[in-house]
Amino acid sequence: MTAPSPVLARAQAMLEVGRPQEALTALATLPASDVMDPFAARLRCAALAQLGRWAEAGEAARAALATNGPDPDLLYWLARAEQDAGHSAQAERILLDGLALAPHDVDLLCAYADLCAGEGQLEKAAKLVDLAAAQDPQAPIVYATRVKVAYAAGHDREAQRISQEFVANHPANPVANALHGGVSASRGQVRHAYDGFRRAVAEDPTDDSYAESALEMRVAAHPLMLPLRPILRFGALKVWLAVVALISALRLLGQPAVALPIALTWLAFCVYSWVVPPLVRRWVRRHW
Template sequence: MSTPIDRARYLLLAGRPEQALQELGALPIDEAFGPPAMQVRCAALILLKRWPEAVEAARAGLAAGGPDPQLLLWLGQAEQEMGHPEAVEQALLGGLALDPGDVDLLCAYADLCVAEGQPDKAAQLVAHAAAEDPHAAVVFATRVRVAFALGDDREAERIGQEFVAAYPEDPYALALLGSANAVRGDARTAYSNYRQAAAAQPANEVLTDVAMEMRVAQHPLMRPLYPMRRFGPLQTWLAWIALTTLLRATGFRAVVLVLTPIWLLYCIYSWVVPPLLRRHLRRSLR
């Protein structure tokens, strides 16, 4: 006969964390705060993104059952979402002391290093994780994020392609590859990947919004804005200032006078066309 904890675990695996928590509520007090129940509770709270409660559940589980790599991982994840990097590092190092080869802990620590501006250390950690389990989804994903942090967009795209090849229906793999495509200037492929990711998770508003942005980006009316999309508005402005300064310094002031109104029209185009196009495409989907 199944117990409330067994049923809660099943509900958790079925993606129903709220119901898993309700099932745990049926436990007697002496079991409700035991290590098995606290592990399920913590996992459910992580899925629900209830970070402070997840921290409390993880700490309660650790206090009741002693050090546990999985609870320490969840504790680190919740603390990171709450913006407590020192607590994150303490939790992850505690987990790695128990299991140095745990790829989830290694990748979580690599993500922390990326967030703290230490991409080289992150690369070492994810390399260790890849040596342990090169085909794990979390390893692929972290390798892509670390490549972005190192400024190697080509490598990020290459790893993203490997990730999708290994997990062709994983929406996060498709989204990461879409991001790499976009950074590399391939808006059409980026839109295709994000569209598939959004179709796999229609309730995910972030994926849906990014897919729409990718659709806008690959529209023919956006082609003139490629420099701004590829290099960023600030870099494009700086390039314009450098060009006009050089032209003035070399005696081509007349050329600057001709180019200036063209540049102003280009700026107006960049301000007006994207929001109008976005509105038009959203209406066409209704």
């Protein structure tokens, strides 16, 4: 295999350390004859994807495919761009085209599993991620997809277990730490969630979403937010429905003397939930 040119090697190195804009700057110096080189196109798509510029990543992949013909990696990026645009059917067709060329491609299998999970096809998603894991069980994309599929299936505990394994095997991977933080937050474990997002920020300070999530978890971990943990764990709607059901049941059972203090406590809780979080968030931001 021919070694990449110095420009492509630099662009690849910039991507590997999470500096996609510098990778694009390096790629912009390529001579016109090399712009549509498949490897250059893959790097360009990856850099644009890291920046969240999915429409441009899709255009770059489509142009390179038109020039060079079918390529599993470029089909992967094109499918991801179509998925981001909400075009699930087109993304599925592209992924199937890619898998026809490379049936054991881990990235394609995981992308297809992620797509199926998002569409509620959880059994199919699980089978696809199992196929990917059979090829490379330690791959970061395999771990990340296993977490997403487990979470989509409502298996929060399993998703957290996989995320912990992901972090143990890839401690410097910001996605691993962010996923662990997100799953922990969904289970109301704010300390673990904050630690996960904090480590994600340390590994990739350029991703604003990690920093914002870390800030929110630091707010949630504040002692004044302890009474609001049920809302974080179960969601405001579920907590509200549970309290309303309890008060209604007590009144139907002829226990208004018990229902009244619960209703007053709930009213105070609501006021607390409206007033305290903005104040805590303002304090935490000031000392962030």
